[in-house]
Amino acid sequence: MFLRATALQPASKTQTPAHLEQLDWKRTYQHRPVEAFRARDRHGEDSQERRLMARLMCHDTATSDKFYAMDLTVDQARKGRLLFEQAQEETTRSRTRRTRPQSEKRGGDAEIRCGKEESAARIHSSETPLRDRLPVHISRMGDQVSKLKQLSSSDMEEQRFFQNQNQDYVDQAGSGSGSEERANEPLDEEGKVSASFQKKVQSKIKDLLQQMEEGLKTADPHDFSTYTGWTGIALLYLQLHRCSQESSHLQRALDYVKRTLRILNGRKVSFLCGDAGPLAVGAVVHHKLSNTEESQDCLNSSVLSDSDLSDELLYGRAGFLFALLYVNREIGEHTVVSAILDSGKSLSQDQKKTERCPLLYEWHRKQYLGAAHGLTGIFYMLLQVTRNTWGGRHLHAAAEFVRPSIDYVRHKKFRSGNFPSSLSNESDRLVQWCHGAPGVIHTLLMAHQEEKYLKEASDCSEVIWQRGFLRKGYGLCHGTAGNAFIFLSLYRRTKERKHLFRACKFAEWCLDYGTHGCRIPDRPYSLFE
Template identity: 30%
Template sequence: MPRSRTLQSRAFLNVAAEAPASAGPMHLIPGTSSLRQDCVAALEDRLQETARCVRSAGTVNPKKGSTVYVGSPGIAYAFLKLATIQTGDQKQASLDTAQKLLSPDVVEAGVEQARRHRSLGPSLLCGPAGLFVVQALLGWQQGLPFASQSAVFQGAVQSYKQYFDYAVHELDSDEWLYGRAGYLYGCLFLNFLAPGSVSEAKIKQLSMKMLESGEAYGRRTGASPLLYSWHDREYLGAAHGVMGIVYMLMLVEPIRTDPNAMRLVKGTLEWLLTLETKHHNWPAVRGETDDYLCHFCHGATGAVFAFGLGSIVFNNREFQKAALRAATCVWKYGLLKKGPGICHGISGSGYALLMAYKLTRDPIWLDRAADFALKMFDEKLQADSRVPDNPFSLFEGLSGAICFLVDLLKNPLKAAFPLFELGF
């Protein structure tokens, strides 16, 4: 029996989305932007329970799980995130767990994968480049306050940079999951941890290659100032498509100070506006009319980030309105049946709601993010949800939920979607 291709079929009914605006926040102290103590306590309990569950699951077979997306490195990232709100023995236990998950066997399996399939080398999510980003993060946290001098950090940075030339000159993809946009994020993140880890000249070279590639393809199609193809399909969303690529370009200082580059990026965002559907969603691929996917990887969830950052970079009110329309779609259709993950699960939807909160400082968006976090652990929703193929992983499973809960509890205004938004 074919799967139903509607927004409603992919998500649980969000009754709260039908409530009148006058109903007000559900989980905030009245008149504030602070979560109620009972909500905080419930979220802390869920976080501790989830961390115990993931830790007890043990490591992933290195030969099957050496990637950030579904393997041990992504789970390690979640425990490094968890350590940021811990102290003493608890913090050390999380750091030790992360180190165990990044064992020499895992690292070797990732490197060997790239030897067999060179195109996977620079992949942030599905190759060893992402593994080395997480290893650098481990070294950075272990070495504080002299993180940049950490031997683990320095070694991981050098290992990451070995894929630079291939990424620029030979890689045939510009998207985030496998391509240049993801590798660019890794460069920017390493500099976020320790400025100067990757030279500005290299970052400019890589980002200009992405710009030139998109401009050439856009010119051939006549569709948009920048356009990209992955496996012969012109994806629009954050994972494989133009939304994720232009988001990464907007993070790059040499791009933001280049008038021609900014003209191309702004024009591309304006073109994406014309593809918005009646649900304030976007099709997965150019030319399609179906808009049944409301995930981070495809659809409105990624649009919140692309238009949200665009509204800041260009000081553009129309882009902010588009981001908030997309966030409203996420609020209505984001209680996804695919589980708690960040790529196509409820935690990813929650991060989009936090992005709306950061854009507006309107506490209603924080309230909605907290509501998703609580509903994610509702027993009935869990019973009726699909069990992810990799239930403990960062992008499909509970490790993504750990990151979302940490950001919600720590400082929602500095929340950062793992390995996409620049922050930690």
């Protein structure tokens, strides 16, 4: 962490590579907080070049992992970075000399330097090649950057995911071939998850829980959130208790709930990143343990007091609404739903989109489509209200405004079956829960009473099967596990074996945790990262 923070401090003007100067990288990133910087890179909203430099300079590519792992002092780290940048200039200069016509090479040094005469002079004055003066790990970083900078746009997209090497499900209708049955493992002849695969999953869960508990010893003691903190771990154990009925899992959930309730700060209200998540999970855990008074205390604390909020799922009203829905479902007022509807109608009118998209929302002045910050995450929560009797007078209003708004989003689909991250973005890049088809599919399935939504959800799942094994890691938000839930949801709706088979293949991949060379998130033992 220390070295990553150091890497955010730009070098002096004479030492900064030309392509970074052209992007005005120093002015853009010098005063940005570390977490905000990583968040923008994580959710993919920077330009392609800036995201590339973010990964190389302060994120978790395979090469930078080696660099950060070195036990360096501050001065050594800064010197290493300076040498690294100079090596990049030297590499660029050498490549340019090899490719330019001979007539253009005479006197070409000044042109190649691009205003960096001092830095270039220092490099040429050394008798020893600069690459030989670099530590081996930093030298290899230069090789990696050189390769990445030559990638085309399509090659860059390739770097976001692993090629799916799995054979797809084989329909055995009218065939009793033993080879086809083996091809469909881990499903048995009846199309159910085989006993051997279930045993493998259960064994791996125990191993990963031990690994997680060990890793949590160094986690942030003040992070109470569901997204990256202790409440997410409590929710994990609560889900394990639901599946296994082991009392030890429920007791472990209580241990983490007690920890979170001591450190709430009242700054945010959502389920994933605010107080509502810990309070909702705490209410459910205490309820299951018959601690009536403690459960009621958690419920009484779940009050929305700030009316000046965003509407999206991670930090805003939709996130608070999810907390209310969760408590209502597990334990079982309208002002939250009303505020979300009024806000969406107001922005739609301002943007003159009332007829096409009656409900429109934005976060940080950008109209996202994905589940985390965008339209589909909000629509999903509003559709949940229409399925609950407590929706009251908002039941009809939500259905009336949400469905045409979902249709508006459907028309933004790419030919691949994926969706853009925002209304202003036309690139087919991200296939993850927070941005792209996975989050949209969950909303389509929630609206599946009409056949067109269910068919479109199934069609869009193909892009997840092809591009869903992500290099970002295994998490729920922007990792492979989050994509796997699409196939579980489709199987519940359709009972088609293909979707269960694909979910198992994603599970197999995730069970080989840490063996694929994925990027390591800042909080690798959290629920969503």
